[in-house]
Amino acid sequence: MLDFISANAGAIQMWVAVACTLGIYSILYKENKIYRFFEHAFIGLAMGWTIRTAWVDVLYPNFYQRIFHEGRWWWILALPLGLMLYLIYSRKYNWMARISIGFLLGLSAGQTFQSFAGLYYKQIVTTFKPIVPQAAEGSMKAVTLSGAINNLIFLAIIICVMTYFFFSFEVKSKVVQKTANTGRWVLMIAFGAIFGSTIMARMALFISRMDFLIKQFGGTFVPWLK
Amino acid sequence: MLRNMVDEIAAWFARSFPPQKGLTLWLILMGLIVAYVVIFFGLQLLKPRARKSLIAVVTFLAGLFYALEFFLPTELIDGKETNALTRFLVPMSEFAQIVAVLALGLGIYSLTMIHGKTLLRFRTGWFYSLTFFTFMILMATFGIMVEEPFSREAQINRDIRSILFVGGLQALEGTMFSIIAFYIVSAAYRAFRVRNAEASLLMAAAFIVMLGQVYAGQFLTNWLPTEGALSNLRIETMSDWLLTRINAPAVRAVGFGLGVGLLATALRIWLSLERGSYFDREV
Amino acid sequence: MSILEKLQTIDRRIVYLLLFLSVGLALIPRKPLPVIPSNQARSAFEAIENAPTDKLVIIGADWSASTRGENGAQTIAILHHLMKRRLPFAIMGFDPQGPELVAAEAEKLAKRYNYQYGTDWINWGFRPPGTINATLKAMVRGFQEGMKQDSKNIPLSDHVRLPMMARFKDINDVGVLVVVTPSQTFESWVAFVQGIKGTPLVFCPTAVMAPEAYQYLDSGQMVGMLTGLKGALEYEGLVKEPGRATAQGLALSVSHILIILLIVVGNLGYLAQKRRQKSQQGVG
Numbered sequence: 033m034l035d036f037i038s039a040n041a042g043a044i045q046m047w048v049a050v051a052c053t054l055g056i057y058s059i060l061y062k063e064n065k066i067y068r069f070f071e072h073a074f075i076g077l078a079m080g081w082t083i084r085t086a087w088v089d090v091l092y093p094n095f096y097q098r099i100f101h102e103g104r105w106w107w108i109l110a111l112p113l114g115l116m117l118y119l120i121y122s123r124k125y126n127w128m129a130r131i132s133i134g135f136l137l138g139l140s141a142g143q144t145f146q147s148f149a150g151l152y153y154k155q156i157v158t159t160f161k162p163i164v165p166q167a168a169e170g171s172m173k174a175v176t177l178s179g180a181i182n183n184l185i186f187l188a189i190i191i192c193v194m195t196y197f198f199f200s201f202e203v204k205s206k207v208v209q210k211t212a213n214t215g216r217w218v219l220m221i222a223f224g225a226i227f228g229s230t231i232m233a234r235m236a237l238f239i240s241r242m243d244f245l246i247k248q249f250g251g252t253f254v255p256w257l258k
Numbered sequence: 259m260l261r262n263m264v265d266e267i268a269a270w271f272a273r274s275f276p277p278q279k280g281l282t283l284w285l286i287l288m289g290l291i292v293a294y295v296v297i298f299f300g301l302q303l304l305k306p307r308a309r310k311s312l313i314a315v316v317t318f319l320a321g322l323f324y325a326l327e328f329f330l331p332t333e334l335i336d337g338k339e340t341n342a343l344t345r346f347l348v349p350m351s352e353f354a355q356i357v358a359v360l361a362l363g364l365g366i367y368s369l370t371m372i373h374g375k376t377l378l379r380f381r382t383g384w385f386y387s388l389t390f391f392t393f394m395i396l397m398a399t400f401g402i403m404v405e406e407p408f409s410r411e412a413q414i415n416r417d418i419r420s421i422l423f424v425g426g427l428q429a430l431e432g433t434m435f436s437i438i439a440f441y442i443v444s445a446a447y448r449a450f451r452v453r454n455a456e457a458s459l460l461m462a463a464a465f466i467v468m469l470g471q472v473y474a475g476q477f478l479t480n481w482l483p484t485e486g487a488l489s490n491l492r493i494e495t496m497s498d499w500l501l502t503r504i505n506a507p508a509v510r511a512v513g514f515g516l517g518v519g520l521l522a523t524a525l526r527i528w529l530s531l532e533r534g535s536y537f538d539r540e541v
Numbered sequence: 542m543s544i545l546e547k548l549q550t551i552d553r554r555i556v557y558l559l560l561f562l563s564v565g566l567a568l569i570p571r572k573p574l575p576v577i578p579s580n581q582a583r584s585a586f587e588a589i590e591n592a593p594t595d596k597l598v599i600i601g602a603d604w605s606a607s608t609r610g611e612n613g614a615q616t617i618a619i620l621h622h623l624m625k626r627r628l629p630f631a632i633m634g635f636d637p638q639g640p641e642l643v644a645a646e647a648e649k650l651a652k653r654y655n656y657q658y659g660t661d662w663i664n665w666g667f668r669p670p671g672t673i674n675a676t677l678k679a680m681v682r683g684f685q686e687g688m689k690q691d692s693k694n695i696p697l698s699d700h701v702r703l704p705m706m707a708r709f710k711d712i713n714d715v716g717v718l719v720v721v722t723p724s725q726t727f728e729s730w731v732a733f734v735q736g737i738k739g740t741p742l743v744f745c746p747t748a749v750m751a752p753e754a755y756q757y758l759d760s761g762q763m764v765g766m767l768t769g770l771k772g773a774l775e776y777e778g779l780v781k782e783p784g785r786a787t788a789q790g791l792a793l794s795v796s797h798i799l800i801i802l803l804i805v806v807g808n809l810g811y812l813a814q815k816r817r818q819k820s821q822q823g824v825g
Contacts, residue, residue, distance in 0.1 A: 034414050041417035048425035056433040060440055060557050068386055074430035076390040079366050080397025081427055085637035087402055089667040090359040093690050094352050103277035105286045110353050112294050114360030118367060127309050128301060132357065134313045136671060137527050138320030139354055143674040144524035146328045150732025151762075152517045155510060158760040186507045186759075193511035215511075220456045222508035224463025225500050226752040229768070231442060231464075232471055233611060233748035235796040236770035238439035239564055239789045240610025241432055246568050247788065257569065324675075337713070338682060348686045351675035358671035423641070428606035435607040439796075443560055444553045447803040451811045461804070468801060471748075471771045473574040474794035494577055506755040513756065 050249050053241055159190055189218050260330075261342040268345065314530035321528040323350060366394075397422050463500055470497020546817070549810035559799060567795040573783060574790040581758060582775035585743040585765025588717055589622050592741075596716030597709040598623055598630040601730055602639035603670075603722035608747050609642070612721050614773035614786040615745040617646050619719055621782040624654035628716070629705050633665040633680075633688070635673045635726055640666050640692060643721070659695075659703040666692030673726055677733040681712040715740050723747040727754065731762045745772065 037044060055070035095111075098104045113132050120129035161183035168174040175183070195208060196215030203209055251258030278286055304312065323343065332339035373387035400419040452458045469475025470493045479492045489495055526532040578586075592598065600619070604612035620643075623630050632647065634640040644664040647656070656662055665688045668676045680687035684706065685697045700707040708714070718740050720730045727744055735742040741764040746754055748769030757763040767776050770793060773786035 038414045038417045045421045045425035049429035052429040053433045072386040072389040073393045076393030077397045077427040080394040082637050083398040084401025085667045086359045103279045103283050110356040114357045130313045131316050134317035135320045138317035141524040141528035142321030142324030147732045148521050150736040155760045189507035190511045193508050197515050218508050220460045221463040222505040224460040225467045225505045228464040228467025229748045229752050234439040234442045237436040237610040239792045241436045242564050348679045351679040354672040354675045358669040431606040432609050440557050444556050447807045450804045468797050472794040472797045502755050505752050510756040
């Protein structure tokens with residue numbers, strides 16, 4: 033049996049993938065048992081793969097190997113902190129899970145300073161763009177008229193959108209209200225652009241599966257489909 | 259100064275607690291486990307106020323490490339910017355990896371409990387729970403199994419893993435997410451209406467971007483020159499302009515707000531000032 | 542209800558069938574459509590084209606099979622370019638599937654380009670996503686200390702089996718970063734890796750994520766970007782290695798036209814309904 037599987041692994045893999053693909057697509061017609069079967073198989077496989085990767089790439093080299101092969105016993109101290117997370121399911125001890133959660137939250141909170149600096153400093157600096165046309169001078173690049181207009185638009189949009197999200201207190205100034213309103217319009221354009229891009233993303237995933245069914249699978253039987 | 263002190267402490271630790279093998283290792287491990295069990299029940303004796311303080315201290319210390327590591331002045335050693343805490347970056351990262359990877363198990367535990375109960379009590383849908391367990395065990399087993407590079411068993415193991423991973427998991431996951439294409443087409447067809455000026459603007463931007471990213475759209479304005487003022491009217495140029503000159507600053511402005519909010523939230527969490535459903539829960 | 546108004550209520554299964562048929566049929570023709578590469582794809586190409594061959598390229602493989610349709614095609618196109626230029630590369634990722642998926646593609650291409658594991662390329666494997674910042678911080682300071690071992694559990698200090706690791710020590714030895722991800726992990730790559738030495742970063746997001754990333758091109762934190770399948774298609778054209786993305790170009794066009802037509806049809810029905818309601822109100 034195992035030898036048969038091994039000898040025909042490529043073909044079995046292809047047929048399994050086809051069955052999985054069609055099984056999942058059957059939901060588009062209506063809810064059915066075949067879909068439910070493949071849905072649960074998917075969750076099982078995904079969990080199994082997560083277990084595999086967690087062990088092979090992290091727990092085995094960083095924990096097991098270090099303690100039991102290299103004798104560095106102090107790494108066992110990570111275990112209680114990790115296991116305490118599971119106390120979240122206990123009524124009596126669940127507060128202890130918050131020690132571990134606090135540890136993980138604290139770590140990421142502490143990294144936020146560098147993260148903020150790394151992400152935003154350069155963005156803040158590059159937001160201040162030249163809005164007057166100028167010739168190249170030293171390390172400064174030349175700014176054309178169209179470039180200056182684009183820079184002005186860039187700056188104006190940032191101000192308008194930031195004003196739109198200004199909720200700290202009621203704004204009565206007409207100028208600020210108009211600026212915020214412009215920000216809202218600009219956001220509509222941005223959302224439209226994001227929607228247009230999202231469509232492509234979703235289509236690409238579907239096309240990829242159809243490509244598998246028609247060209248890769250179909251192509252093995254009907255060569256001109258390849 | 260501080261760096262030297264920390265280095266000395268680290269060196270003392272390395273001298274005093276060397277790696278162990280054989281029986282000594284096992285004795286130490288057993289001792290630590292016993293100590294932990296004692297601490298575990300000791301912790302349970304703490305009053306709610308002390309428990310809250312303990313959580314706050316752990317959270318603060320964990321955050322303090324990375325905050326200090328970032329803020330402490332550095333000096334160039336072997337061409338790398340180094341301060342007193344830099345040498346602990348690697349062990350800290352690996353320690354956190356172990357804890358975080360154990361956190362991944364929470365999801366597995368939760369699913370196992372739900373499906374385990376359904377299966378053991380033969381509730382409706384027990385067959386699906388059996389399916390879940392079967393595939394989880396198969397994938398984990400064939401994934402973890404040690405491979406000798408050129409043995410027959412290793413080849414069989416690799417083939418079965420490939421069938422499960424490529425034929426099963428990849429196909430299922432790829433298809434599952436591709437279904438969204440149908441829902442988004444159906445939703446756009448049903449809900450995308452020119453009800454007002456804002457919706458019309460949104461739709462116009464979406465159409466320009468959609469047409470600008472495929473050749474069918476680019477073909478519409480292919481007759482326009484690629485250089486000069488008229489080239490700005492080509493659909494792909496308009497789409498690029500929308501994305502880089504209108505969308506980019508709008509997203510950046512939103513990002514600035516998010517960034518400051520994130521920083522404030524991180525500070526509140528770090529200093530245990532955060533309030534809300536989870537943070538206010540009794541301990 | 543007039544025929545025009547009925548256009549608003551086409552059964553969803555007919556819409557699905559239209560999508561199936563249009564994409565299915567568009568995949569059959571073999572002749573690829575012409576490609577007009579975007580500025581972002583050109584910049585990405587130039588970054589890799591100009592990368593020094595004595596420096597390492599790190600591929601952040603933070604994607605899974607769910608976005609294979611986009612990220613898979615991008616990865617393959619980039620790998621072609623890296624191998625054509627004989628650039629050494631390391632794969633790592635914060636998605637359990639990512640490194641394995643990219644390594645599988647690299648293995649396939651390695652035979653064609655005569656790339657040796659350990660000498661020309663390496664897979665550092667998966668690390669938990671919850672510790673991405675901590676892991677990247679440790680990694681940039683030294684690969685051997687920060688990453689310890691590859692996905693086959695070979696220590697990076699084993700320079701007999703992994704000779705390339707003797708040449709590449711830390712972030713100073715990195716020529717280009719390539720981050721392929723459908724998620725926010727790219728922000729960590731920017732803040733904790735790119736920002737350290739200003740290493741050029743090529744970003745390969747799904748098209749959903751791309752609009753969020755254009756601002757990073759403006760700030761110079763990224764040098765180029767491949768936007769989803771379109772980006773992969775453009776890159777295949779630039780490296781002259783037409784592959785799956787190129788073959789899917791027509792289907793991408795047809796699906797976009799279909800959705801635009803459906804939105805227009807829905808709106809025609811909506812406008813007809815609105816006009817009727819208005820005239821009825823006028824009569825009333």
